[in-house]
Amino acid sequence: MEEAVKAPVAEQEEYVINMGPQHPSTHGVLRLVVSLRGEIVRNVEPHIGYIHRGIEKMCESITYPQIIHLTDRMDYLSAHINNEAVCLAVEKALGIEVSDRVKYIRTILSELTRIQSHQLFWATFGMDLGGLTCFFYGLRDREMVLDIFEETCGGRMIVSYNCPGGLMNDIHPNFQNRTKEFIKYFRKTLPEYDRLLTGNVIFQERLRNIGTVTREQAIAWGLTGPVGRASGFSCDVRKHNPYSAYDRVTFNEILYKEGDSFHRYKVRMDEMWESMNIIEQLIDNIPPGAYAEKMKPVIKLPEGEYFQSVETARGELGVYIVSDGNKNPYRVKFRSPNFVHLAPLNLMSKGAKIADLVAINGSLDLIIPDIDR
Amino acid sequence: MNSFIEYFRGIFHGLRSLLNGLSVTGKYFVKPGTTVTQQYPNKRKDLKMFDMFKGEVIMPHNGKNEHKCTGCGICEINCPNGSIEIISASIINEEGKKQRIIDKHIYHLGMCTFCGLCIKACPSQAIEFGQEFEHAVFDRRKLTKVLNQPGSRIMKGVE
Amino acid sequence: MENSQLAALAATIAPDAQVVQGKQFVEITLRPADLYAVAEKLKNNSDTALDMLVSVTGMDYGTDLGTVYHLRSTVRNHMIVLKTRVSDRDNPEIDSLCALWPAAEFHEREAYDLLGIRFRNHPDLRRLFLDSTWGFPLRKDYKDDINILAR
């Protein structure tokens, strides 16, 4: 940057391009105003709000069970986990302990959600870097998870399967078999992903030492999920504050020290293996029991404030509910991981090239509706 | 000398990784049976949705054109988007008592988010999810549907 | 550290503040003027070590506006909630915590955008989601003319 100051005026002129709101690599309606000097990125300024729907405001005028379907539409790739966050917050407020069956099913579905989200990440990340074939392989395998969702929850992406006190309905009789089949298939297919993309020399060269974030920076910026863990920040809510059935399973928290784009990718790839491990531990042991607790027809939370965080596929989602004792919440705040991850984009991509900006943006795995809410 | 060896090792590692990638795409190229595409309109008849699939809200009628909806309006209250409107009427039934019945159960498919709260809340299981998924129409007004069929009546024994 | 110990510790760090042991976390309610100083102490104190800002929530309490900070210690795995209120609805001003936690930048911009709370010393306080002609939608007195949900 110091050279730029010394350079003659003509060379200091900025070449500003608008990436987005409609651009193939911004994954939605994110607009990045990028100042360039040749190929080098000097400054990135994200502009958001193109799909701001005011979910937090809408929540203030509807009841707690109705909030669930709005959370589906924030981070649509972690729809189930978002639902779970609100349900856990409401259940905690009411002092309801759901049955083990519900806990197991929620955990399994959360992990399936994580797998399908990372599959889509792999698919689109490959596409961002120009490997178009990845996109189809990723979506091909994701379809199988979506079929499991569709059979049990009725929706493919927007599941709306949780409700305060349990689940909307019991699992489908095929659920366990189908899930086991998928795991068996995916254990064979996942190494193929590595052969096609992870090991590829071009891919590695594109990502190593690009968009590096140190552990200190990650904590200061509040980066969680795979982005934080790639920098060595142990931030897995499933480990530190276990919810649902996560305290009954053994799994590793994937941690890397490097903090570059490649390791953000690597964390996600390894997490798919861990998710499969978690599912395998639970799938055969789903205990019998009620799939939902009996709830009052109108749910009123006692006055107070409730905070619940869960680990979505992208990081820590915090739900902060302020209740004044009515059937509607007084204020709901979603601490969405993508919103937090977008903030240090400028920090990461300063001095990188345009192609690196695309790679960094892809490795953050941003979901724009979650940023805008 | 070491850097020289590194240089060539880099080349060979790179080439091997590239060949690895080529083997994956090559494998699928010579195995056309792995194609997963659905031939959509051609194979439409074979396409069956899962039982739980949330396609649209429907109100099942039996052979005598009877449904179970009492017109209580609980679904309307539970709907987060206002996609259900209940227009009820009152009649004098056979026993001579005044009874509230459903006149029109209006369902705006265009506003529905398929959360399933109406179906979960319905006390008489009058509505459920249908498996229809081809909802595209040329006129938005067609997305507003009346779920109870004309001339239908409430089933005996449903309160 | 247990919440009770944490509450006692917080009371020594911020003697003027009102420290409550809430249902989940220790809640410290501060005057806006004390906010920055107390937050700095809480961050740098090795026993509280609140090095991560989880979220900043702008609140409209009807008469007052305020902010709620969820702070976490990644070293000790506890959370503390900071709260502050201002009663001036037309020109509410609160110190920015960007200098302590860079993560606050976007959160505070969001609070400014949706509630109109101005943050002093914020490096780049502009509206985030909405354009400048909008009101502040998360305020309770905000009128939405086209809300289809209102019945």
Add this chain to the structure above:
Amino acid sequence: MKFSLYDFSSFTAWIDSSLRASMSPGWAVAVEMILIGIAILIFYAIVGLFLVYAERKVCALMQNRLGPNRVGPGGVFQTIADLVKLLFVELVPIKNADRALFNLAPFIVIIASFMAIGAIPFAKGLQAIDLNIGVFYLIAISSMGVIGVLLAGWASNNKYSLIGAMRSGAQIVSYELSVGLALVTMVVLAGTMQLSEIIEGQRWGWFIFKGHIPAVIAFVIYIIAGTAETNRGPFDLAEAESELTAGYHTEYSGIKFAFFFLAEYMNMFIVAAIATTVFFGGWMPFHVYGWDGFNAVMDFVPPLIWFLVKTFFVIFLMMWLKWTFPRLRIDQLLTLEWKYLLPINIFNLLLMAFLVLTGLHW
């Protein structure tokens, strides 16, 4: 006149003589030029359309899809339908664009590929012009297209286009060297630059077999550099869909876009055709010295078929590369050229010269 699928020289000679018999020599040459132009134009259209279809089918199969399958049996008429659509698409006028250069650019790109096709020997005697510096001419002409790309990027008045064009410029300037040197390596082996003689020299063994390892290395380098020269993935930085939306042809629509599109495929064909001519013996059938029966069977297949099969094989290789690898970054692209391909290439050239001098090449 004797028309034969195995030797077109008597057929072309008959056309020439009959034309000269009916008009003055100047006119005869002019008419011949027009005839060749029309023939190349038709060939261009057919091959272009076929390649687009082939690419879509190949990538679809690699990606577990079906590819075009609605228009005609197996979707064979899909590209024709696309072409018809492109003809009817509005040519969007760009504000503040340099109108003249903007319109000129697609023609430069397409003319460059036309000129290259003229020198390619499709079969014995089926060659528009047999230059004695054929290889040199092809190298020179195939780099003309970049001028069109640069003009397109500059004239579009679009920032993405300009970046794309600049990348393309840097790319072509460097990869020119590798293409040239790889071909020079083979010229050393062949001892001539005339394409017909290069093919004749491969009667008893294609150069990729004759040249041992240096020829194989030269072929690998040529394929890499050739892919880069045609701006195809993994070297498609000039259009880099996920970075620059569509790079230099972002602002083009309708038939002007079709020109760029078609030129890309024809450039691919030309690169493959040169590779075929220089490494795989062009239209020369596969012969093994001494196996007369086998050679006779091989000779039974017409040379034109040999040529097309080999060319499409090389094209398939390039498609395979494109649909497998992620894109390189601009600095890696240049590193690959200057740090790896160029030194290896120069060393390879020396090795080949040594091989030829010592007579180890058969």
